[in-house]
Amino acid sequence: DGGITQSPKYLFRKEGQNVTLSCEQNLNHDAMYWYRQDPGQGLRLIYYSQIVNDFQKGDIAEGYSVSREKKESFPLTVTSAQKNPTAFYLCASSRRAPPTGELFFGEGSRLTVL
Amino acid sequence: EDQVTQSPEALRLQEGESSSLNCSYTVSGLRGLFWYRQDPGKGPEFLFTLYSAGEEKEKERLKATLTKKESFLHITAPKPEDSATYLCAVQPNSGYALNFGKGTSLLVTP
Numbered sequence: 445d446g447g448i449t450q451s452p453k454y455l456f457r458k459e460g461q462n463v464t465l466s467c468e469q470n471l472n473h474d475a476m477y478w479y480r481q482d483p484g485q486g487l488r489l490i491y492y493s494q495i496v497n498d499f500q501k502g503d504i505a506e507g508y509s510v511s512r513e514k515k516e517s518f519p520l521t522v523t524s525a526q527k528n529p530t531a532f533y534l535c536a537s538s539r540r541a542p543p544t545g546e547l548f549f550g551e552g553s554r555l556t557v558l
Numbered sequence: 559e560d561q562v563t564q565s566p567e568a569l570r571l572q573e574g575e576s577s578s579l580n581c582s583y584t585v586s587g588l589r590g591l592f593w594y595r596q597d598p599g600k601g602p603e604f605l606f607t608l609y610s611a612g613e614e615k616e617k618e619r620l621k622a623t624l625t626k627k628e629s630f631l632h633i634t635a636p637k638p639e640d641s642a643t644y645l646c647a648v649q650p651n652s653g654y655a656l657n658f659g660k661g662t663s664l665l666v667t668p
Contacts, residue, residue: 448601450601475654477655479658484660485660486562486645486657486658486659486660486661487602487645487647487656487658488658489655489656492654492655494654500654502655534601534602536601541654541655546592546604546607547592547602547604547656548604549594549601549602549603550601551600551601552599552600552601554599
């Protein structure tokens, strides 16, 4: 079945450490996105990528980095510069950007900074 | 600035008690409005896309409608399994991603 796989589902990190969240899709979609979700807040866009080897900052990119070396993969690194990294992170994809149809979401990764 | 406001924040219904969720939006040209369902600890699941005022879409007990300033998600005779958070998102003509509201948390009790 086609879909988006995020890993790990749960991750704990000590302050000052970088951590990378994995996102893989087998939908053959061109565009991929990373959103952050906090309690009582809407989803906020961190980064998006329209094609391989290209990506753009979203609304809250500070303290995060991404790469898009393959069409199927869009990993997100949460760096030590991110002041409040504890959150639920969601990866999504669409056939192309701007999306003319729905976004497909993964199951999410919950990051907790100890 | 594009804005999406959902109301109410939380809604509790008894099984069979129909109601509506609201999504009001301000956007400089609407490409599409999306409704998603999200269960706790899961990613959002797509429900509907609406593109123009007057459009309606239905799926089981859910019906989404769109005007120039807002969208409604009508839930007819809800069941406990409809309990979830419902998210509304808009995509502006000039944007590359969706802008989400904070969601409405729906609880349907037996």
